[in-house]
Amino acid sequence: MILTEFKPIEEILLKLKDEKKIFIIGCCGCPEGANTGGRKVLADMKEQLEKEGKVVTGILEIDFLCQKALIRSRIKPRTDEINNADSVLIFSCGIGVQSSAAVLNKICHPALNTTTFGGITGMWQGTERCDTCGNCILDCTGGICPYSSCPKKLENGPCAGQSKGKCETDPEKDCAWELIYKNLKKIDRLDILDQFIPPRDYSKILPPAKLRKTKLWALDEEEMI
Amino acid sequence: MEELEKTTIEESKFEKALKSGKFTITSELGPPKGVDIEEIKDAAELLRDVIDGINVTDLQSSVMRLGSLTCCHFLKEWGFDPIFQVTCRDRNRLALQSDLMSAYAMGIRNILALTGDYTTTGDHPQACPVFDLDSVQLLWAIKTLEEGKDLAGNELTQKPSFFKGAVVNPGADTEASYELQIIKMKKKVSQGAQFFQTQAIFDAEVFKKFMERIHRENINVPVLAGIILLKSEKMANYMNKFVPGVFVPEAIIKKMEATQDKASMCIEIASTLINEIKPYCAGVHIQALGWERHIPAVVKNIK
Ligand code: SF4
Ligand code: SF4
Numbered sequence: 001m002i003l004t005e006f007k008p009i010e011e012i013l014l015k016l017k018d019e020k021k022i023f024i025i026g027c028c029g030c031p032e033g034a035n036t037g038g039r040k041v042l043a044d045m046k047e048q049l050e051k052e053g054k055v056v057t058g059i060l061e062i063d064f065l066c067q068k069a070l071i072r073s074r075i076k077p078r079t080d081e082i083n084n085a086d087s088v089l090i091f092s093c094g095i096g097v098q099s100s101a102a103v104l105n106k107i108c109h110p111a112l113n114t115t116t117f118g119g120i121t122g123m124w125q126g127t128e129r130c131d132t133c134g135n136c137i138l139d140c141t142g143g144i145c146p147y148s149s150c151p152k153k154l155e156n157g158p159c160a161g162q163s164k165g166k167c168e169t170d171p172e173k174d175c176a177w178e179l180i181y182k183n184l185k186k187i188d189r190l191d192i193l194d195q196f197i198p199p200r201d202y203s204k205i206l207p208p209a210k211l212r213k214t215k216l217w218a219l220d221e222e223e224m225i
Numbered sequence: 226m227e228e229l230e231k232t233t234i235e236e237s238k239f240e241k242a243l244k245s246g247k248f249t250i251t252s253e254l255g256p257p258k259g260v261d262i263e264e265i266k267d268a269a270e271l272l273r274d275v276i277d278g279i280n281v282t283d284l285q286s287s288v289m290r291l292g293s294l295t296c297c298h299f300l301k302e303w304g305f306d307p308i309f310q311v312t313c314r315d316r317n318r319l320a321l322q323s324d325l326m327s328a329y330a331m332g333i334r335n336i337l338a339l340t341g342d343y344t345t346t347g348d349h350p351q352a353c354p355v356f357d358l359d360s361v362q363l364l365w366a367i368k369t370l371e372e373g374k375d376l377a378g379n380e381l382t383q384k385p386s387f388f389k390g391a392v393v394n395p396g397a398d399t400e401a402s403y404e405l406q407i408i409k410m411k412k413k414v415s416q417g418a419q420f421f422q423t424q425a426i427f428d429a430e431v432f433k434k435f436m437e438r439i440h441r442e443n444i445n446v447p448v449l450a451g452i453i454l455l456k457s458e459k460m461a462n463y464m465n466k467f468v469p470g471v472f473v474p475e476a477i478i479k480k481m482e483a484t485q486d487k488a489s490m491c492i493e494i495a496s497t498l499i500n501e502i503k504p505y506c507a508g509v510h511i512q513a514l515g516w517e518r519h520i521p522a523v524v525k526n527i528k
Contacts, residue, residue, distance in 0.1 A: 154340065
């Protein structure tokens with residue numbers, strides 16, 4: 001199971017500050033197990049956003065948000081509500097946010113930080129990758145993870161090493177920033193790239209202390225002896 | 226709270242030249258793979274009173290060498306004005322901040338902030354790529370130190386102040402990479418960049434177009450155009466094939482092919498190009514790659 005934690009509500013509100021109408025999507029996979037998803041969590045978020053004067057155009061739960069074909073089929077009946085929203089707020093791991101951004105023509109804000117993989121990476125993974133940096137900024141990078149797709153992990157734009165859209169490290173690999181640019185251009189949101197992104201908080205890369213206190217972790221430690 | 230003391234090293238020669246509006250010329254030296262600094266001294270002496278500042282590269286192409294900071298220190302002692310190139314490849318934010326403060330303590334004010342090549346491009350492909358900060362965040366870190374704080378928000382005992390530059394590539398070859406160069410350039414300005422050096426250019430038209438674009442974007446920071454001294458047609462073909470963002474036009478390659486006297490042709494190509502782009506930029510940054518002895522002749526030809 002992939003472990004996620006809530007982003008502080010202040011951070012979410014800051015991300016949504018220029019947006020009025022929000023559509024909420026939740027993954028019924030890992031987040032339900034990690035207590036960062038499920039019907040109640042999504043309903044609570046709706047209530048909080050409405051208190052802040054936002055309009056929630058709809059809530060949708062999808063079994064595995066790591067599967068683009070599944071997302072495509074599940075959003076069809078909800079197209080109007082999604083189109084009507086300024087952006088989408090996603091409760092899933094980084095992979096679910098990436099696959100949502102690949103399918104939806106909207107900015108997808110992560111509501112969670114992906115902190116560690118307690119097992120496999122995505123129940124049903126496609127090309128998306130998440131390195132559990134614990135500080136998800138996928139909404140600033142068009143749903144492309146700069147942490148796992150750019151070898152230099154650049155957050156404020158590409159290096160000078162890219163050539164014909166390919167990466168300095170491998171002419172077969174797309175430059176992450178080429179993809180970021182194209183994704184944001186497609187949804188006419190290149191303005192997002194103007195913001196300065198401060199350095200990542202690497203202390204979040206350690207498995208959370210909370211997790212280390214769980215029974216599961218303790219059992220594992222026991223077995224080691 | 227009591228205002229922190231602002232220590233100020235005197236404005237550097239390079240900074241003064243750029244600020245005065247004079248056509249400013251810099252070059253760069255690569256430290257040796259070894260501990261003998263005489264090599265650097267000999268190359269620098271060829272440039273004494275010829276140019277306004279000397280960059281020292283920071284493990285360029287990810288090849289392990291003597292350090293940039295150390296060579297900058299010696300250049301300063303010998304009476305040159307060094308520009309300390311700092312990349313994000315090998316140091317995390319602790320080491321970067323510490324090295325920046327060390328530079329300032331040694332009287333080195335000019336910084337060129339770079340991302341750095343990836344580790345696998347060099348002679349230690351097994352090394353851990355650090356990239357804790359990117360080049361925009363590095364400029365932000367410098368700005369933060371200048372405000373008297375470190376990145377964690379702790380107070381410093383004194384405020385350093387730097388003259389900060391960054392790089393930009395006018396030859397980016399896709400729509401996305403070109404636009405992103407402009408976006409990133411603006412971010413660098415907003416995080417404190419006071420001058421730019423460009424990737425090497427050979428095509429005056431490409432450079433003019435780029436400069437027109439940045440003026441339209443209201444980016445009013447002085448730009449030094451990157452000039453590489455071309456040693457042979459072989460080198461041109463190699464760069465066209467392997468160096469991203471560098472494009473040597475066929476006409477220049479032909480000229481090189483046609484001559485036996487490569488050095489004279491090198492000087493002619495470089496000075497013609499510089500004279501052509503001179504009205505569009507604040508100066509040039511000449512990369513001689515071992516041909517430092519030809520820089521005085523190039524500079525003499527600048528009209
Ligand atoms: S930014 Fe990338 S690595 Fe970090 S949580 Fe999001 S998807 Fe995962
Ligand atoms: S070429 Fe692109 S993906 Fe590769 S290191 Fe540079 S910015 Fe990152």
